Amino acid sequence: MDLFDYSLFxxxxxxxxxxxxxxxxxxxxxxxxxxxxxxxxxxxAGAFSAIVGNHYSGSVFVAVLSGAAGAVLVSLLFGIVTIKxxxxxxxxxxxVNFLVLGLTTFLLRALFDVKGAYYDKNMxxxxxxxxxxxxxxxxxxxxxxxxxxxxxxxxxxxxxxxVYLYRTVAGFRLLAVGKNLSASKSMGLKVTAIQYGAVLxxxxxxxxxxxxxxxxxxxxxxxxMTAGRGFIALVAMMLGQSHPxxxxxxxxLFGLMDALSVRLQGFxxxxxxxxxxxxxxTIIAMFFLKDxxxxxQLSGQQxxx
Amino acid sequence: xxxxxxxxxxFKSLAQPLLAVLIGILTGALAISFIGESxxxxxxxxxxxAFGSFYFVTATLARATPIIFIGVGLALAFRAGVFxxxxxxxxVLGAVAAALAxxxxxxxGIVKILSALxxxxxxGGLWALLAAWMEARFKIQxxxxxxxxxxxxxxxxxxxxxxxxxxxxxxxxxxQTSMLGQAAWLPKLFPGMSLHFGFxxxxxxxxxxxxxxxxxxxxxxxxxxxxxxxxxxxxxxxKTKVLFVSMFFSGGIAGLAGTAEVLGSQYRYVEGALTVPGxxxxxxxxxxxxxxxxxxxxxxxxxxxxxxxxxxxMERNTEVPLEIxxxxxxxxxxxxxxxxxxxxxxxxxxxxxxxxxx
Numbered sequence: 001m002d003l004f005d006y007s008l009f010x011x012x013x014x015x016x017x018x019x020x021x022x023x024x025x026x027x028x029x030x031x032x033x034x035x036x037x038x039x040x041x042x043x044x045a046g047a048f049s050a051i052v053g054n055h056y057s058g059s060v061f062v063a064v065l066s067g068a069a070g071a072v073l074v075s076l077l078f079g080i081v082t083i084k085x086x087x088x089x090x091x092x093x094x095x096v097n098f099l100v101l102g103l104t105t106f107l108l109r110a111l112f113d114v115k116g117a118y119y120d121k122n123m124x125x126x127x128x129x130x131x132x133x134x135x136x137x138x139x140x141x142x143x144x145x146x147x148x149x150x151x152x153x154x155x156x157x158x159x160x161x162x163v164y165l166y167r168t169v170a171g172f173r174l175l176a177v178g179k180n181l182s183a184s185k186s187m188g189l190k191v192t193a194i195q196y197g198a199v200l201x202x203x204x205x206x207x208x209x210x211x212x213x214x215x216x217x218x219x220x221x222x223x224x225m226t227a228g229r230g231f232i233a234l235v236a237m238m239l240g241q242s243h244p245x246x247x248x249x250x251x252x253l254f255g256l257m258d259a260l261s262v263r264l265q266g267f268x269x270x271x272x273x274x275x276x277x278x279x280x281x282t283i284i285a286m287f288f289l290k291d292x293x294x295x296x297q298l299s300g301q302q303x304x305x
Numbered sequence: 306x307x308x309x310x311x312x313x314x315x316f317k318s319l320a321q322p323l324l325a326v327l328i329g330i331l332t333g334a335l336a337i338s339f340i341g342e343s344x345x346x347x348x349x350x351x352x353x354x355a356f357g358s359f360y361f362v363t364a365t366l367a368r369a370t371p372i373i374f375i376g377v378g379l380a381l382a383f384r385a386g387v388f389x390x391x392x393x394x395x396x397v398l399g400a401v402a403a404a405l406a407x408x409x410x411x412x413x414g415i416v417k418i419l420s421a422l423x424x425x426x427x428x429g430g431l432w433a434l435l436a437a438w439m440e441a442r443f444k445i446q447x448x449x450x451x452x453x454x455x456x457x458x459x460x461x462x463x464x465x466x467x468x469x470x471x472x473x474x475x476x477x478x479x480x481q482t483s484m485l486g487q488a489a490w491l492p493k494l495f496p497g498m499s500l501h502f503g504f505x506x507x508x509x510x511x512x513x514x515x516x517x518x519x520x521x522x523x524x525x526x527x528x529x530x531x532x533x534x535x536x537x538x539x540x541x542x543x544k545t546k547v548l549f550v551s552m553f554f555s556g557g558i559a560g561l562a563g564t565a566e567v568l569g570s571q572y573r574y575v576e577g578a579l580t581v582p583g584x585x586x587x588x589x590x591x592x593x594x595x596x597x598x599x600x601x602x603x604x605x606x607x608x609x610x611x612x613x614x615x616x617x618x619m620e621r622n623t624e625v626p627l628e629i630x631x632x633x634x635x636x637x638x639x640x641x642x643x644x645x646x647x648x649x650x651x652x653x654x655x656x657x658x659x660x661x662x663x
Contacts, residue, residue, distance in 0.1 A: 035448075077639070085643035090388070090448070091593055092642050094586055099635025105628040110340050115626070231456075238449055272464035279456040286445045 008259050009143055014216065016255030017147075017154035018043065021209035022233035023251055024154075024161055025202030027242040031165070031178045032198040037093030038078050039206055040230025041100035046071035046210020048104040051221040052111065054123050063215060064126075064150070068207035074100060075203025083195050097230070105223045119220040126150060126215045150212040155248070157205065162244040174198065209233075232258075232278060239282045241289060254278045322594065325640035333633045337625055347625050354618015355611035361618065363500035367570065369610035370500075371396070371562040371579070373507040375588025376595075376602040377514055378558030383597040384518060385551035386531035391436060391451030392559040393585035394458030395429035399560020401462040402428035404482045404567045404574035405470065407489040414488025421489065422564055429560020430553040432458060437552035441545045447552075455585075463576050472573070480576035491569035503565030507603070510558060514599040527551055562588070587613075590638050609634065 022039045029036035036042075049070025054063035078096050081087045112118045126148035137144075165171040176184045177194050185191045213229070214221050236254050240246030261274035334344045355365050375392045382389035406424035407417045436454055440447040466472075467480040474483060491502040518524035529537040530547050538544055563579055571578055579585075587609050594609075595601030616630030 081639055081643045087639070087642035090390070092639055094589065095635045095638040095642065097635075098583075098586070098631045099639065102628040102631030102633075102635060106336060106626050106632060109626045109628075228456075231452075235453065270464050270468055272460040272467070276457055276460045279453045283445075283450060283453050283457075286439075286450070287443055 006143070008263055009256075011262070012252070012256040012259040013143065013151065014147065014255075015258045016251050017151040017216075018209040018212050018229055019233045019236055019254055019258075020154045020158060020248065020251035021150075021205045021212070022230060023236040023240065023247045024157055024244060025205035025209075026234055026237040027240070027244065027247055028161070028174075028198040028202050028205075030237060030242045031175055032195045033178045033181060034082055034089045034195065034199065035093070036078070036199070036202060037090050037234065038074075038096035038230075039093075039202075039233050040226050040228070041093075041097040042071045042074055042078075042203055042206035043210040043213065043230050043233075044104055044224070044226045045074045045100045046207030047214035047225055048107065048210070048221055049207070050211035051118060051123075051214050051219075052107075054215065054219070055112070055118075055120065058124070060124050060126060060215065064208065064211045067211035067214070068204045071207030071210060072200055072203035075199050075206070079196050079199035083192060083199070101224055104221075108221065108223065117220055117222040119218075123219045125217075125219040126212070148212065148216050150208055150216065153208060154212075158244045158248040165244065206230075235278055235282050239285055250282075253281070322641055325637050328640050329633045329637035332636045333629055336629055336632060340625055342623055342625055347619060347623055350622050351615035351619045353615075354621070355615035357618070360498060361614065363495060363498040365611045365614045366504050366607065367499040367501065368582075368614055369607040370504045370507050370569070371566050371584040372588045372591055372606040372610055373504075373511060373603045374562030374565065375559050375585055376591035376606045377507070377511045377599050378555045378562070379589055379592040380595070380597040380599050380602045381514060381518070381527070381551055381558070382555035383592055384531045385527045385547055386534060387437075387548060387551060387555070388448045389433065389436075389451050389552065389555050390448055390589075391433060391454050391458075391556070392562075392588060393580060394451075394455035395432050395556040395559035396563040396585055397462045397579055398432050398458045398563070399425035399429035399557075400563025400567045400579055401465055401482075401574045402560070403564035404485065405465075407485045407568065408470075408482060414486070414490075417486070417489035418491065418568060421568055422561070425560040425564030425567075426557040427560070429563070430557030433552045433556020433559070434549060437549050441548060459580055462574070466574055466576055482574045485568070485572045489568065490572055491565065493569075499570065501565070501569030503569040506561070506565060510561070511599045511603040518599065523550075559585070559588075582613075587634075590634065593638065594641055 022043050025042070026036050026039050046067040050063045050067030052070075053066025054060065057063065057066075074096060078092055081092045082089045108118055109115060128146050129149055129152065131145045163171075165175060173184070173189050174194055174197075176187070177189060177191050181191060209229075210226075213225060232254055233251075236247055236250040239250040239253075240248070257274060257277050261271050264271055264274050330348075333348075337344045337347045354361060356362055375396060378395075379389055379392055403421040403425035407421040410417055410420045412420075432454065433451070436447050436450045439445040439450050463480060466482050470482050472479065472481050472483040494500045494502065494504065518528060526537070526542045526547050529540065529542060530544060534544065537547075562584065566579060567574055588606065591606040591609055592602045594605040612630050612634060616627045619625055619629070620627040
C-alpha cells in the first residue's frame with residue numbers, strides 16, 4: 001500500500017466537504033461578531049434530521065432539506081439566545097453541543113428504538129454525480145468526478161460566499177457589522193437582522209455538512225458521529241482567517257490530513273501525531289497571521305459576566 | 306429598608322438560575338412524556354439514583370470530585386477575566402503526569418502521592434501558562450489557543466499510553482498505563498464506596514480559593530482585572546503577572562482534577578476515562594452557573610453530577626435513556642447564560658414609559 005495514491009486524494013476530497021461547509025458557516029457567524037462554538041452540535045443536528053427525513057419520506061432530496069431544516073432550528077435557538085438575550089456566544093455554543101448530542105441520542109431511542117446507531121438498508125444515500133466531460137480527463141477526471149452533489153455544493157458555497165462578502169453591497173454591510181457593531185447601527189444598518197441571517201445561514205451550511213456525513217458514504221446515523229469535526233471546522237475557520245478562500249485552503253489541508261491519518265493506521269506511525277497536525281499547524285500559523293482575531297468583536301477578554 | 310433591598314437583590318440574582326432550572330425540568334418532563342413514561346415516577350427514580358441512599362450520595366460526590374476541581378480552577382481564571390477553555394487538556398496532562406510520577410518515582414506511598422500531586426499541578430499549570438504566554442507575548446487569543454491546545458494535550462497523552470508507557474501485562478492491549486502500586490492510592494472515605502480523599506481536597510481547594518479571592522490583596526487584583534482591565538492597569542496592577550499567576554493556578558487545579566481521578570479512582574491513566582464523561586465541559590458549566598464563586602461552583606458541580614448519576618439510575622430502572630441528562634443540562638446552561646433577567650423586562654417597560662406608551 002502506497003502512502004500517497006489516488007484513493008487518498010479522492011477520500012480527502014470527500015472528507016473536506018463537511019469540514020468546509022461547517023467552517024464557512026462558522027466564518028459567517030464570526031464575520032458578524034459571533035464566535036460559534038456550536039458548529040459540532042449543528043452538524044450533528046443536520047446529520048440526524050437528514051436520516052429522519054430519509055426514513056419518513058424515502059426521498060434523498062427531502063432528507064437533505066430536512067437535514068438543513070433541523071440544523072437551522074437549532075441555530076435559531078442559538079441565535080435567539082446570543083443575539084436577543086445577549087448570552088455569551090461561547091457558553092451558548094457549548095450548551096448547544098451538549099443539547100444536540102443528548103437530543104439526537106434520545107430521539108434515536110424514541111423514534112427508532114435503537115441505541116448507538118440507526119441503519120436501514122432500504123434507505124437511499126446521496127447519489128454520485130459523474131460530470132459528463134470532466135470524468136474522461138485522464139488524471140483529474142477521477143478526482144473531480146463521481147462525488148455526491150453536496151461535495152460540489154461545498155466548493156461552490158466557498159466561491160459564492162467569497163463573491164457575496166467581497167463583491168456585493170449586502171456582503172460589505174455584513175462585514176461592517178462584524179467590524180464595528182455600534183458604528184453599523186448608527187449608519188442605519190439592520191444589525192440584528194443581519195446577525196440572524198448569518199446565524200441561520202450557518203445553520204443551513206452545517207445542516208448540509210451533517211447530511212453529507214450521514215448520507216454521503218454509508219447511509220446511517222451513529223451517536224456523536226461528528227466526532228469533533230465541528231471543532232476541526234472551527235479550527236479551519238481560524239486558520240483561514242474567516243476568509244472563504246482561506247477556509248477552502250485550510251479545509252483541504254485538514255481533509256487531506258484526515259484521510260492521511262486513516263491511511264497511516266496501516267503503517268506503524270502513531271496516528272495521534274497526524275491527528276494533532278491540524279491543531280499544531282493552526283497554533284503555529286497564529287504566530288504569523290496578522291489578524292489574530294483581534295480585529296473583530298471577538299477581541300477583548302471575554303468576561304463571563 | 307435595608308433588609309428589603311437585600312431580599313430584592315438576592316431574589317434578582319436567584320430568579321434567573323431558578324427560572325433556568327424550571328425550564329430545564331420542564332424540557333426533561335416533555336422528553337419523558339414524549340417517550341410515554343410517567344414524568345413524576347421517572348423524576349423520582351432519577352432523584353433516588355442521585356441521592357436515594359448513602360451509597361448513591363457517595364457515588365454522586367465521587368463523580369462531582371473532578372468537576373469541582375475543574376470548576377473551581379476555571380472560576381479563578383474567569384474572575385481574572387481570562388476565558389480559559391483548556392481545562393480538558395490541562396486535566397489530561399495533569400493526570401498522565403501524575404500517573405507516570407506515581408509509577409516511576411521510587412519511595413514509600415506518601416512520597417509517590419506527593420510527587421504525583423506536584424507533577425499533576427505542574428503539568429496542568431505549565432500547559433495553561435503556555436497559552437497565557439502566547440497571549441501576553443504574541444497577542445494570540447487565549448480563548449482560541451486553549452481550545453486548540455486541548456486536542457494536542459489529549460492526543461499526546463493518548464500517544465504516551467498507547468506507545469511508550471502502555472500496560473503490557475494485560476491480555477488486551479488497552480491504551481492505559483500499568484496499575485499504580487497500592488501504596489500510592491488515595492484512601493477511600495468509606496469502605497466499599499467510590500468516594501475518595503480527592504473529594505475532601507476539592508472542597509478544601511474551593512474554600513481556600515474563596516478566601517483568597519475575597520479577602521487577600523492578590524484576590525482583589527484578580528477580581529479587579531476581571532471587572533475592569535483598564536482601571537486595574539491604571540491602578541498599577543501588573544496585568545501580565547496576574548494573567549500568568551491565575552492561568553498557572555487555574556491549569557494546576559485542572560491538573561489536580563486529573564491527578565485525583567488517577568490516584569483515587571482509576572489507579573492508572575486510562576485513555577478516554579477523563580474526556581468521555583465530559584468533566585471539563587461540565588466543570589465549565591458549574592463555574593458559569595455559580596457566576597465564578599468558588600463555593601457556589603462546588604455546589605453547582607455537585608448538582609450537575611447528581612443530574613448525571615441520577616440519569617444513570619434512571620436508565621437502569623426505566624425505559625428513558627441516559628441522555629436526557631445532557632438535554633436538561635444543555636437547556637439549563639442555555640437559559641442561564643441568556644441575560645433575560647427581569648432587567649430585560651424592566652428595560653422594555655422603561656423604554657415604553659420613555660416613549661410615552663405603556
